[in-house]
Amino acid sequence: MSAEFPIVTQHAGEIEPGHSLWQDAWHRLRQNKLAVIGGVFVAILSLICLLAIVIAPGSYAKTNLALGATAPSSAHWLGTDILGRDMLSRILFGGCISLSVGLAATLVSVIIGVLYGAISGYLGGRVDVILMRIVDIIYSLPFVIFVILILVVFGKHIVLLFMAIGAVSWLDMARIVRGQVMSLKRQEFVEAAVALGLRKRQIILRHMIPNVLGIVAIYATLIVPSVMLLEAFLSFLGLGVQAPMSSWGTLINDGRKTMEEYPWLLIYPSLFFSLTLFSLNFLGDGLRDALDVRASKD
């Protein structure tokens, strides 16, 4: 939204403190109980996962072949997997990986998407047409090929997984930002900036981008869960994170194969995964409701 205008209402005898639009939004967000619960859950979970890495690194990799898969017990709160590894450690570590993949890919897609969309939307004309056509083309490319190629040509590092997923998720962000920028472009403060002699680059960087951050934040919160789902899908195809590291995607994929014999191997990772995705989705929805922004579509 545009710059902040404090709203002052005057009652007889007293002056109410002003509310900025951001504060109004925050207030509305707080009223949405689901969004709040969601946000809190994700924050706490992330903290726990980080702590787990710090406190007991490597515990997720310790095998105990003789033990094999066992149901939850006092020794292993969430049971053990086929190689006798503790599921609690694996789930927490996996959470770290999945959340990092989600955040990193989202970051990549945000950076690319925002820049791309802002440039395309602001410059308009020929440049806009060409840039948007490129988006159409990439939309039509087979995603799996693209990911396989990256993973194969450049090696199988987890960083590249982030980048590959991020590189395909920026398309929607670019479209949305472009739409926003195109409507912002017509506003008066932009005319003023142009009149003041600001160059295009400065206008884009200093005025357009800060003002779309609201909508970007909303869609970013919604990109994270879809990226995590995508990572699970890649695990299903066998392109996910490598052993002995685990992510929720690989844990769920492994668990579903032994769904009937060792149900805990599927239930707990799925529970963590689903609850996190639920929370992120509700948080994102809540943010969107709170900022009362129209989902702009081309």
Add this chain to the structure above:
Amino acid sequence: MQFVSSFHSLRRIVCCLGVLAILSLLPGCGKRETLVEVGDREQILHIGNGTEPQDLDPDIVTGVQEFHIMMSLLEGLVTEDPVDLHPVPGVAERWDISPDGKVYTFHLRDNAKWSNGDPVTARDFWNSYKRILTPSLGAEYSYMHFVVKNAEAYNTNGITDFNQVGYKVIDDHTLQITLNNSTPYFLSLLLHHSWYPVHLPTVAKWGDPYQRGSKWTRPGRFIGNGAFVLAKWRVNDVIEVRKSPTYWDRDRVRLNAIRFYPIESDDTEERAFRAGQLHVTLTMPPSKIAYYKEHNPELLQLGPYLGTYFYRVNVTKPPLNDARVRRALAMAIDRGSIVTNVMKGGQLPAYNFVPPGTAGYTCRTLLPENIAEAKRLLAEAGYPDGKGMPPVEILYNTLEYHRTIAEAIQQMWKTKLGVDARLVNEEWKVYLDSQRSLNYQLCRAAWIGDYDDPNSFLDMWLTGGGNNETGWSNPEYDRLIAQAAATPEPKERLEVFQKAEAILMQEMPEIPVYFYTRFFLQRPEVKGWYPTILDNHPYKYVYLEAPKK
């Protein structure tokens, strides 16, 4: 208003969608008859067959799933006994072997017919062998014929006159084959689909018989001489074959039809079996073996399989170019633990390469699992307790238990030897490429025997062999394998193999892990289907006998 009326129709559409959605959720009324129950009644066998076949042309395809289907449609000179797969008369009703073991004369039966009524003649076989050996066809299994005189020369463009190759048509019902050496396993070789006859006029009708691309294998076009004919082929869906009215032994065939379902995922296949959609599965998820053993042991079939699971070692790069390091690593693997705790399929731990009992051969040089000795070897090679040894990479392709086994081995090497191993997962084609171009250090591999003889496992390690893929070369080993091929006396021959495998186990270009077992599910009404070492089941002996209610 035009808009409102269009909107009304839209609402109607939405209503219909809703009704459809609800209707679709109504389950069927009453208990349905399962596919298997119908099949039992009508003698239709439902088989899970793994992946979709690439084609049904016996000269071009290489896969086991394709072989299973082709076995119902075609028959070679000999066919297999259903219990132990030893060769019994097929199209040939008897044969004579020359005293030196190099010349086989096959007498074909008079009543063998193709499915269009044409008689099966010796010329048909001659034509088929010419086709598979013709270089332009690019048949990958042409090497199965290289025991025959001049076959290899013809296939590699050394000679161009096929009459010089050791096949001779004496008359319509007599075929003579001349070999390079006396080959005791020759009749077993003939069981393979690369020796099946094809109906050349049909192949020629739908394309060039000496090039790929002839579309003769479709239902309605396929002419075969087997117990069944091709009735239906829907890709990724089902292949149906029906009893052939022209097969010479048709009175023995009791099944009316067989339906092969290409189900790739083993848990989908197991669920289908449980729901009464399949009589026999191709395989089953190993994690369910324990459950079936406990609750439904009569449905579970476990049997040996002619295959070895091993790690190839790239011997061209340090530190693995030192045989002592390789032996140390091999000794430090606790195979019993892997087989019992990870695989759970009754697999046999492998302390040598050739599966025991292959055509009467059991290797005597076995690898000891001796940690003290392993440590000593490692120290002798310059890496006491693994110090100074760079980490080694284990390459595996993305599939179920490869990763689990690699992880287990990684742990074993770390805790017992102090050696670091890194796991590298590559997608199938990339993995094949890396293996072929020696772009790996240790690489998970499997070898399934093409025929029941130790040669099928040992001739791959020859210098420069296409399936060697380790860079290992040992002239003495090469000499011994060639000597075995030229030794007519069976016992003497096996002794030569003993010496050869002893060298292999000393130098360890491969680290054996376990011998495969076959485990699959089979309903009790399926009769005449026995667990065999190559997983081949001649269908003319199979029938369905529903249990008495």
Add this chain to the structure above:
Amino acid sequence: MLRFIFKRILEAIPVLLIVATVTFFLLHRMPGGPFDTEKATTPEIKKQIEAYYGLDKPVTQQYFDYMKRLVLHGDLGPSQKYFGWSVNELLAGSLPVSMELGLEGLCFALFFGLTAGVIASLRKNTFGDYIPMSFATLGICIPSFVTGPLLIIVFGILLGWFNTSGWFFPRDRVLPAMTLGLYYMAYISRLTRGGMLEILNQDFIRTARAKGASEWRVVWRHSLRGGLLSVVSFLGPAISGIVTGSLVVETIFDIPGAARFFIGAAFNRDGPMLMGTTLVYAVLVVVMNLLADIVQVWMNPRLRFDS
């Protein structure tokens, strides 16, 4: 309108061309070929096979041969994995299956998604909002390779109502459609809710309520079209996404659809199949986007006057 369609088709052609070219050259950069097998073949034999498929020619030559055959004859070439078939035949057999699966999944998603979204929008920020939305969001919070087997086990094995796999009887369509639809249901319900909320906040709704219109009339007659607008624009890309999105469903339920060829081609390095499926996918995207735009314009007269 016709000119609009024509213009879009013309614009689509260079897009398709670029898609084809990029995919073709991407494919050839990947290590591993279609004829690499576990039991290695001799180099001579491999050469023979590759010669038959034209793989021994330089890449640019192969590209032109392929494009020529495609444009002049509409022939997508022989499959390099399934020797006995051409890509045209394989796609002709499997695309209708995928389309049917996709449509049925969408029906399911539309019905339940729209219902959930409408109810939720009318009871904003109460349990009447949270419950339908949570149920709908399930679809994007649990991967379909988990919901699929769960549905199979419950309805196929425990209750015995359906077959667990295959695509032979009409009844076989139900579970796969449900599994596929669950994913889209989430988005549709969210979009419907958002669109409905937008409309419901507007003045003319307040007027209608003030005039004493029943709640039913307010929803059905006045607000629903607003809710549907965003759904329609979502449907375009959604339908084309089903081709790849249904891969999981097709694998788990063993359905002979096109998504399996699509992904399989990537793993098998089956060039013609990959090209064929990519092009089909690209055409689908273009057509679906076009259709979605047309329907949007038809439903929302305001858009007709936007350039």
